[in-house]
Amino acid sequence: MKLTLKLDYIIDTYWCPLKSYSYNMTFNFIMSSRDDGKTTNSLIGAIKNFNNTGGTFVLVRRYDNETALCKDILDEIIEEKVIFKGDKNGGGKFYVNKFLIGYLVPVSKQKKYKGKKFKNVNYLIYDEYTLDRDYYLLRYLPKDVIQFLELINTIFRLGQKYKVFILGNNLDYMNPFFEYFNIPDIEIGKCKYFKEKDLFIDIYESKPKMKELKEQTPLAKLTNNTSYSDFNMNNNLINGKKYKVREKRDNDKLFLRLLYNEYTISIYNSYSISYYITLKKEIIEDNDTILILNDDVVHYDNIKLLKGIKQIKTIKNNAITNKFIEYDNKKTAMLFNSILYKYLK
Incomplete structure (x- = not known):
């Protein structure tokens, strides 16, 4: 059976999966601003895949209310x-004409x-993966x-040929996925692939035509020169502070370390009231280390x-006001601020 598409890729305006296909990675993480067509065009890709291979798709969201x-x-x-036939989860x-074409699954009920x-x-x-840092907590x-x-394992078992698209808005570069796989900073408009992980990451920048369309909206006029405009028009992180980033100096003296799962956050004194924060994906346990989180267990x-x-x-x-505090990179800043907000507010 062949399905009839109402829509097709509009490649001069919207994101589409063709670039991801060209890298031929199994896992594809796409992050952009809103309205760039990630959901619609990934579903178009799923239908094209069904027509070409007969393979069904799974649409995933985090919660059942989504x-x-x-x-x-x-x-x-x-x-x-x-025809959609729901389950109890x-x-x-x-279904189309009694033919199964796809599934809908909430990750929260994966068990x-x-x-x-x-x-x-x-x-x-996997749609709407990233969350605002407030929701991150x-x-x-x-x-x-x-x-x-675990859900991937349940669905594909020992299968070796499939595509996974993880889609999110530019809300938080230090999201759990980037944290878990230790993804380095990637500039907006750039992509990077990790052959050893079978992983492609695209920090997508809106096409000029899409930016022109957005500029014509009343919302663009209302939010001009605001942080929301930076997010909506320029793909910058929403609510993102302009963190001060630099390399470590010889006069940075260790104050203490925080152990957060597999990450060690080191806090240095720079001057009398100034601090420098670094992040490494390694476990450092010594007399200067305080354990915050271990295997997601909080040490209150x-x-x-x-x-x-x-x-x-x-x-x-200093972190709240973003003054007298510097970081080795923006991911460190985001994780450190999240820890402060969640555990030390």
Whole structure:
């Protein structure tokens, strides 16, 4: 059976998966501003894949209240009548003329799908992966990446030929996926692939034609010269501070370290009230280290100890005001600020 597309890629205006295909990686992480066509064009790609290979797709969202909004998502993509049959876990199956064409699954319920068969799936879309840093503290799942990887394992088992698209807006470069796989900084408009991980990452920049369309909207006029305009028009991080980044100096003296899962955050005194923060994906345990998080288990006794240290209050205030504090890179800044907000507020 061949499905009839209502839409096709508009490559001079919107993102489309063709660039990702050219790198031939299994896992593809795409991050951009809103309205760049990630969801629509990834679904077009899923339908084209179905027509070419007969392979079904899985559309993934994090929570079941999100998947509830996706039951009619194919109505604007294909001409045929789509029937959605829900399950008890917030997911379900998409059918056309009684033919199964795809699945809908919430990652938060991935354990409920263990042992279930996903027939002929070779294309997966994880939509709206990244969250605003405020939501980072509230909405990412415990062991967020592990739960997604468990779902991948459930769906594909020992399969070797499939495509996974992980889509997100430019909300947080230090998201759990980048944190878990230790992804380095990538400039907006650039991409990078990691052959050993079978991973392609595209920090997509809106096409000039899309920027022109956005510039004509009342929203663009209202938000001109604001942080939201930087996000919506220029793909910069929403709510992103202009963190001060530099290399470590000889006069930076170690104050203490924080151990956060597999990461060690080192806090240095630069001057009397100035601090420099670094991040390494390695576990350093010595007399200067305070354990905050270990295998996602919070050590509240150590957090209480931290709150009692006089200089921590100064460091926190410096981070909030973004003054007298510098970092080795912006990922360090984002993770450090998230830790301060979550555990030391």
